[in-house]
Amino acid sequence: MRGTLEIDLHDPTLTPPIRSIIENWAEVDWFAPSGITDEEGARLFREHHESARRNAAAHLAANVEVRSAIGGWGEFVTWCTRVRRPSAWDWKYSVLKPMSTAHSKALGWTANALPQASPLILRVGEAGKEVVIWRGLYPNVGELPGEPVGECASFYLGYAHSDLVGCIEWQLAENHDDLSSNPYVPLIRCYGSGFYPFCLDAATVVMFRFAADEDALPRARLVSH
């Protein structure tokens, strides 16, 4: 299912690369079966990993083992539960979020640099004491099914969304149109291709995809509300 986003892609303050990133995000058909092979999915993740390692080598293994997994919501919930255990290695908090912040800091970029009218941010508080907050582009996919599926799907969307913001922030800090060195771009492509990475540690990722079998994937429950 494609989420609805609350943004005008024709907003004049959006630069072409940012517009392109958001368009790709808007095209993601969440929790749908993949249209590409496991090998192609693995290649996308390796592309991300190699790019991320160029910027966060201390936090990622030189070689990543890419495992494939396929299933329905039951398996998806199992993987979500596994990576959310308190003792689990946290991919986003350990690598991706710090990498984005370090990159912006190195280039001296903050969200305060965005135009006053940018649809990406909201300024809160009195003039002169404003706090800049990301509006975010969380995909509103409608009412999710009952627990624990809904809660796990919401968790995954939230984590994937942090990759989108990392992707946008990276490109804004770079301040050019070339997306080829942005380590988050291949990740957005993973989601768009129907692959859902679950990183177990700095050297192991499970690339989960939903089975095409409708019995294994109760999508009707997702769109009916």
Place this chain on the structure above:
Amino acid sequence: MTQVKTRSSSQGSISLISTTVRHPGALSARDRTIINLARGKLRDTRVEFGDAVRALREAVEETISGGRVFVLGSTIVGPIVGSLISGVGIVDAAAGVELLYVRSGIVRRSLGRFAP
């Protein structure tokens, strides 16, 4: 009573009785750490929403490397600002800044007061 209208227009508006509904179990250890740190930054008896947002953002940044706060939705008086991961956010309410649990753009419940 706080009238809350979420970003999901199809959901219409939701009413919350802010002072009586509390579900502290919805807060993770990380949420509690951040909220307590943010509260510690607010010393005034009457806190402006902008000050609460600033304190929350600083607490998130100090607790999580690369942590950010987002607009989770909006109410009739302004935005709900918080974590897209946990769904916990703050909103300006008549009785003071309030904690809410939001998921998929929909307010699920009040978590009580954030600041006086």
